Amino acid sequence: ELAKESDVLEFLDSLHKGKLSRNEANYAQALHACTKLKALELGRQVHFEIHRSGFEENLQLGNHVINMYAKCGSLAEARAFFDKLSPERRNVFTWTAVMSAYAQTGHCKETALHLFHRMQLEGVRPNLITFAVVLEACDSSRFLDDARLLHKLAMENGFDGDSVVGTILVRTYVLCKSLDDARKTFDGLKLKSLVSWTAMIQAYAEKGLDKEAFHLYRGMGQEGLQPDRVSYLLLLGTCDRPEKLEVGKRIHSQLAAGGFERDTAVQIALVTMYGRCGDLEASTSVFSTIERSCDDEICWNAMLGAYGQNGHPDEAFALFRKFMLLGLKPSRPSFLTILGLCESLHTARTLHENVVESGLEQEFTIQTALISCYGKCGGLDDASKIFDGMEDHxxxxxxxxxxxxxxxxxxxxxxxxxxxxxxxxxxxxxxxxxxxxxxxxxxxxxxxxxxxxxxxxxxxxxxxxxLNFGCLVDLLGRAGRLDLAEGCLSRVALDRNLRMVLLGACRNQGDVERGRRAVGDVFAAKDSSSEAGYVLLSNLYAASTKK
Missing domain, CATH: 1.25.40 (Serine Threonine Protein Phosphatase 5, Tetratricopeptide repeat)
Structure with missing residues (x-):
């Protein structure tokens, strides 16, 4: 086995000295090794030996040469070799190899689709691998029509109902942002794989359709499939507010039973989930199990975010200092989180120094966060200095x-x-x-x-x-133009918060009658807004009585 570049060099030396036979099997082994090692220069040398030995006409070796160049990052050489081949020397594997090279390159996906249609014009019938490769090129909404056409062609070529192609189509439609096509294809699968279930869960989770995602999760269990790490990460990501806490706890229990509780990515997702759902104690508990072993700032950022989201800036800063004392280097997300919690000008300047020490002072998002931070902390001049020093805005x-x-x-x-x-x-x-x-x-x-x-x-x-309407009402109210403020709000579907803004303006201006009208449905709900409304209105009555 040619496991290292030195092995390939020894192979070439043995060829030159006549110690090895120049045959298809040896050349195929050498090309495979160069492909695996991503050794482009050695691959070129092997290709030269193939050419010199007269084996370049060999169909299988030609496919290996294209695959080697493609996997080693030389798309131009892969295409140049392909174009030299006469039509009769191109079989489905040759076409698929060059299509794969283009499909995996970000800016050349259209070329992969073009080659697929050209292959059909030359009378070469695609196989399952061909469809898998060309569907990989359809990875965004602009390729949705192409994906639908490929789906139709796959059915016409006898792959209707094939679980492999079906699973790839589900994933393709998800990437193309067509939830309806993805679900229709998924429902038509006779054999649903874990990949297809996970792809559909991902699609619903990304759309914010939590109920559908959890319905699929339960369906997966009913089919006897154990959710994988990716499924759990997706489901935990949907638990992002206090109302989802109980659901998050159930997922935690089930993933623990499945043996995923010690997976670092899952633990970080649990810290984040509990933080978003308002259970800081649970978030801290999970973090304590990974704190000593985790030297990745991602887990620390998750805990920083949990403290910040739950109104515990002091604990967040204590954790950040501990992070620094351990010799860990804060990243951009770390600074973005902690800068957002800063409320002291002295602390803001210290964090700014930390940013400079970390070499992130020219990071655009960091500069913007520093402007906001200084703005909150009374550092107008500091904020202006950073803004003026930015290359772009x-x-x-x-x-x-x-x-x-x-x-x-x-x-x-x-x-x-x-x-x-x-x-x-x-x-x-x-x-x-x-x-x-x-x-x-x-x-x-x-x-x-x-x-x-x-x-x-x-x-x-x-x-x-x-908020825009609220500012306008406040503007008009401060100026004493309550008639305009009231007229402005009459043009929109009123929210209790907007009525509260108008009520506050009426109190400031002593307009009792307009304040009574402004109350509207503020009192309809028995919550904090109705209580605040009573306070404002009573203050308004009290002020008018004194006058």
Missing amino acids: DVVSWTGIVETHARYGRGGEALLLFYKMQQDGSRPNNISFTCILSACSHAGLVREGCQLFESLVRDHGLVPSE
Whole structure:
């Protein structure tokens, strides 16, 4: 067996000295070794020997040569050799080998499909492997029509009902974002493999269709199939809010019974799941089992995120310091998490120093996170310095610097930055408009704020969010234009939060009658918003009585 590059070199030396026979089997073994080792230069030498020995006409060796060049990353040489072959010397394996080379290359997938159709024109019938290879090229929604055509051709070529092709088609349709095609194909499979079940669970999980994903999970168990690691990771990913905690616990119990509890990726997913579902104690418990053995920042990031999501910044910073003391190097996700929790200017500057020490100060997302962090912590000058030093800006960084100026009452400067953002080519989004409308509200820029709200729809084609409307109502309320604020809200499907904003403005302006109207359905629900509504309204009555 030629297991190392030195073995291939020894093989070539033996050929030259006549110690080995120049035959198909030996050359095939050498090409296979070069393919496995990804040894392109040695593969070229073996190919040269094949050519010199007159074996290049051998059909099987030709297929091996194409496969070797393709797997070693030389697509041009694979194609050049293929194009030299006459049609009669190209069989289904030759075509499949060159198609595989293109299908696995990101920017050449269309060529794989073109070669498939050309193969058919030359009268070569595809086999199961051919369909598997060319379907691999259909990995995004732009290839959906191609996938459907290949599905039809697979049926016409006798592969209708084949479990291998069917499973690949399910996965292909999932990648092409066609849930209906994937499910129809899945339901038509006579023999459903673990891969096909997992592909469908993935499709539903990615669409946020949790009920369907869990229904399939239960169906898999009824069919006697044990979910694999990937299935459990997908299912844990769907448990992302407190209402899903009990479901998450059941999955934890079942994966433990299946022997997956000690898998590092599963443990990290459990830390994340419990954090998102609000069970910090369980999250900490799982983390404690892997803390000593885990030298990968991913597990630490999961715990940092759990602390952050559950309002425990002090514990998050303690964990981050421990992480640093252990000599582990924080990555971009680590800094993004901890910067988002920072509330002290001193700490922000210390973290900034850590970023520089880690060599991440030029990372675009880190720079944007630092701007936001300094903005929260009172470091307007620090935020501006980072922003001005960035090579490029996107809507997120622009919005961050606008929000920072708005936070510190620099409404006029925020407005100038907002206009400059558009001149720079960045299109504001709803969050950008929330920031600038808030700035206008606190700076008393009523006319400018109203014009911006109109621009949101007219010039940018955005649908105003609840926060956008809330800022507009606050802007008009602060300016004493409660009539306009009330009229504005009458044009939208009202939410209790928006009514609360108007009620607060009525309290500030002492408008009892309008405040009574604003209450509306705030009192309809027996929750915290109705209690706050009673407080605001009673304060409004009290203020009016004093007058």
